[in-house]
Amino acid sequence: MIEVKDVHFTYPNGVEALKGVSLTINNGEFAAIMGENGAGKTTLVKHFNGLLKPTKGSVLVDGVDTRKVSVATLARKVGFVFQNPDTQLFSETVEEEIAFALKNFGFKENIIKRRVTWALNLLGLVQYRKTSPFMLSGGERKRVALASVLAWNPKMLILDEPTIGQDYQQKEKLRQFIMQMKAQRRTIIIVTHDVEFVAECNPRVLLMRGGRMVTDGEARKVLTNPEILTQASVVPPQIAQIFIKLSDLGLPKNVIDVYEAREILLSVLEEQAK
């Protein structure tokens, strides 16, 4: 469980990036943090594994104050995949890159091997096992970074912009993986601008603006409310846009799911055909 209590954060250069954020993310919860550029999303999630310590207020991870323990200790529990994969890749092969964290945490040799293979399979990187990570494309590098964190199977996972530069198929895989993690009651927090991806995943949505949390609710409620979304520079997903525009036909406004939309439209068409 992550408890954020009235957190303020000011960067050394004087920029106040968080101006009193409070929230609780329970175990097994799946949350998406969205909002305009510079809203403070990255700054907020960096507090969850202790990379940043609040200037005022406190962050508790499973009841432990992040000020009291080192990042490396917290990392065992809270996995964090950075926005830019190039800030972490350094090994000669993809395989070693993935094994790095496992070695840091002191896993045994045979377990490391098994975990690395598992992670390579999961992210479709098996053919690159012995390749240098620097030779890969942007999207592939991002996946290596992801694999290197997923490998130790942290209890909580934070993904900063996981869908950037991924093709549709990879995105879909990522979504399935997240759903699988959710079924295992792991906590997942994603930071993203990809509103369609969020609509498909249907998580709890947290909207930020100017260092404050402005909205907190179910995706289906938040993503279909244009007034709130505009405030945070987010547009509704396409399905929601259609249903909002068709609302004078007597259709519900709060639809974000493709299958649900299809059912509703079919029933309307059937009615008209009669």
Added chain:
Amino acid sequence: MSVFEGLRFRRVYSPIHNLDPRIKFVYVCAIFVAAIIFWELLPLITLFLIQIPFVLLAGVKREWLRSMRGAVFLAAIIFLTNFIFSFIGAGYIVTAKSVENAVAMTLRFIVLVESFSIFFLTTSPDHLGLALEQTHIPYEFCFAFTTAVRFVPVLAEEAQTIMDAQKARGLELEGGNFLKRIRNYIPILIPLIVGSIRRSLELAEAMESRAWGATKNRTNLYVLKMHRGDFILIAITVGILATAIYTRLFFAIPSLNELLGSLF
């Protein structure tokens, strides 16, 4: 990263900021030479003190102090190596002279850092590039140089992000013995270097696709001209250098010990 912080230029206006960078550079070189020709403590202390008015006049006291603090670690290493060698050389005894020598060597380093820090804190990269161009150095080199200077703070910031990313993968940067600590920095250095190379290649491509170097004869909107302040600085520079050389050649400089001994 605090050493970099101390070299970071901030746009403010002061008599020192307005000086011609070429003259400032000559001044730094003069201090450099003066610091090299002395190995006694007294003249080095003088050189150190001479520069403090510049810092105050430029109003960069805070940044300057930060860069000096950043140099403390290296200074400590210089002190220790000098001290240990003279300690062994003197037959395993501590003499006042060996301590004074070690302090002098350290102070020499500090004087160098001090003058460089003043130079970079009060000279904008643009000014510097302009100065290079007006010295008829080919524009390619000037550009490369100013770009490098401009990227120093970016690099420092990137190093911080990389450290964060590796700590988030369980890398302990603190603790462990000396060798282990150095090994710990490999995962930081490689992404930093690879990132810089990648960025420079990208920058080159981006510049070429925006027609860099299309005009052969460049002209500048601003042209550097010498003002009264610059002539004063020339005078000061010549003064310091002449005094230093004169003192070196014609005076036996007493060590601090002897001086204190003769006073009491």
